[in-house]
Amino acid sequence: MKIGIVLYPTFGGSGVVGTELGKALAKKGHEIHFITYSQPVRLGSFRENIFYHEVAVSDYPLFEYQPYETELTSKMVDVVKYEKLDLLHVHYAIPHASAAFMAKQILQSQGISIPYITTLHGTDITLVGKDPSFEPVITFCINQSDAVTAVSESLKKDTYAHFNTTREIHVIPNFIAPNMEPSDISSEVRRKYACDGEKILCHVSNFRKVKRVEDVVRIFSEVNKELKSKLILAGDGPERYSVEKLVRDLGICDRVIFLGKVRDTAHVLEIADLFLLPSETESFGLAALEAMAVSVPVISSNTGGIPEVNIHGVTGYLSNVGDVEDMAKNALKILKDDETLNTFKVNALKRAHDFDLEKILPMYEKIYFDLVPDKA
DSSP states (O other), rough: OOOEEOOOOOSHHHHHHHHHHHHHHTTTTTTEEEEESSSTTOOOOOTTTTEEEEEHHHHHHTOOOOOOHHHHHHHHHHHHHHHHOOOOEEEEEIIIHHHHHHHHHHHHHTOOOOOOOEOOOOOHHHTTGTTTTTHHHHHHHHHHSSEEEESSSHHHHHHHHHHHSSSOOOOOOBBBOGSSSSSOOOHHHHTTTTOOOEEEEEEEOOOGGGGGGHHHHHHHHHHHHOOOOEEEEOOOOOOOOHHHHHHHHHHHHGGEEEEEEOOHHHHHTTTOSSSEESOOOOOOOHHHHHHHTTTOOEEEOOOGGGGTSSBBTTEEEEEEOOOOOHHHHHHHHHSSSSHHHHHHHHHHHHHHHHGGGHHHHHHHHHHHHHHHHGGG
């Protein structure tokens, strides 16, 4: 089957999942065409059955804001026509689902019929979607999609709650990609960041307000008072300055390491003992799953889809949003002795395998073949 995948090519969850899904489909023999404005960060080097089509955004002085959605639509029409695609799979509702709808109508006028699948990832529903200026467009595009998927039961419920959606929404969770599997990390690498006997806590995000990275620092500060530790922060974003200021104010600069953006976070996670995810909301919590996939237990908030991934008292602990004291207490429960920590590590890895790509991929393929049965 020839499949066009439209996504944001960045470090965010939708970009990671869309790219890894495409790579896995290509490995199974499908022909995959990525359509976006720059090469996806997880795409890597040359691979069989994978093609990349860049959407060139023109800089016309007439426009105060360049019409990316229109240019994306034109590129989708072009790729479908000349590469003879069988279907389009768009990740994130705005602007990808709306562009897919326009492309479908244009192609239909030319005698070409192509279905499109919309995968909802989170903020397209929980944040952007709640904006009254976007709601009618998102509702329409979801209802016009030939199939709709969401990454968690929580996100499915939010979609039905906030939109007048008539489409059935299939829940297909995020997954562990093959390159997320644990590898052998030498003790020498770990010693570059922490002394023997010190624990390493870790957080990976885009440093937006919703991630509550300041809470990460406060949790760590409380833990470090009782158990000498290091905190590794991977990522960057609008909240980084305020987070750095808090670290200085708390006097823990020698305890906190800012790595900035890291392309392959698995190698960072592998040297950690505990992952912190105190987010205001997470539709799934892919970062938590990636940590668990390398045997790292998780301290997290109990919001959105996180409880569908992180099992309280088994793979980590859940707390109310903003309850730094409880999160720090739970972190110390896990880190207090090696036997307890090891038990949580084993449980985390076992749970992560419930989201193995080999289990998730057939769910997407079933939807594809239901829409294009002659390719089954």
